Amino acid sequence: MYKYLMFDLDGTLVESGDGIVESAKHALSTMGWEMLSEAEYKKFIGPPLFDSFTKFCGMNPEEADRAIEIYREHYESAGYLIAPVYEGVEDMLDELKNRGHVMMVVTSKPAPIAEKIIRKHGLDKYFVSLTGPSHEEKTVHKDVMIKRAFEKNGITDPKSAVMIGDRMFDIEAANKNGVDSIAVMYGYGNREEFERYGATHIVERCSDILDIVR
Structure with missing residues (x-):
């Protein structure tokens, strides 16, 4: 067909959910941002990271860019292995x-x-x-x-x-x-x-x- x-x-x-969630937690913790519930972290699986950090965390564009940078540093060194x-x-x-x-x-x-x-x-x-x-x-x-x-x-x-x-x-x-x-x-x-x-x-x-x- x-x-x-x-x-x-x-x-x-x-x-890949565990690796994505761990990297998101690391980004928020590093920035001193308010942590989310486990259910909210699951929303990171699927959409672009910029959307997730702005919509789910309420970050402005500059903050979201910084969060993505921290996230990717963690994910590319360890997070991607948890998949x-x-x-x-x-x-x-x-x-x-x-x-x-x-x-x-x-x-x-x-x-x-x-x-x-x-x-x-x-x-x-x-x-x-x-x-x-x-x-x-x-x-x-x-x-x-x-x-x-x-x-x-x-x-x-x-x-x-x-x-x-x-x-x-x-x-x-x-x-x-x-x-x-x-x-x-x-x-x-x-x-x-x-x-x-x-x-x-x-x-x-x-x-x-x-x-x-x-």
Whole structure:
């Protein structure tokens, strides 16, 4: 059904929540900022960091820039290591590659960090490309990343591709580009969120993706 498969990274391929939360806590603590609840920290998983620090913490742009700098220093030295691959992901990717699907990573995480993560786990062999913002881009949303992935990989028919992710940001971005979506329940989102934003498909396990993309 779909030739091109665009995979989100955090919450879809790797369980990166703990590393993200620890780095966010480190940034706020270093700045002497009021700490958040555990539930509020979970909101950092998915959107661009600039959005998270301004919306969830009430920082002004200059404060958010400083927080991102501290966050990334911590995340790139230690946080990114706390991101195990979800069970079953490698078997799924093996099968999809054998079937001839063209797979790519499309993420809101800065591309240099995302590349370190997939190389660390040996997942880079499955993907023809990785699309993510540069370190210098403050707030580039997932719909822009999908457009860039299309251009990078010469995709002209939106219906030949599907976005696979675990948050509303993935679903919303897919909708904006006329692309179908597969929402995965094993990540950081929930069924109510996926239904509200109009996910094309919702799956419980990564192995269920095999039945949908065919």
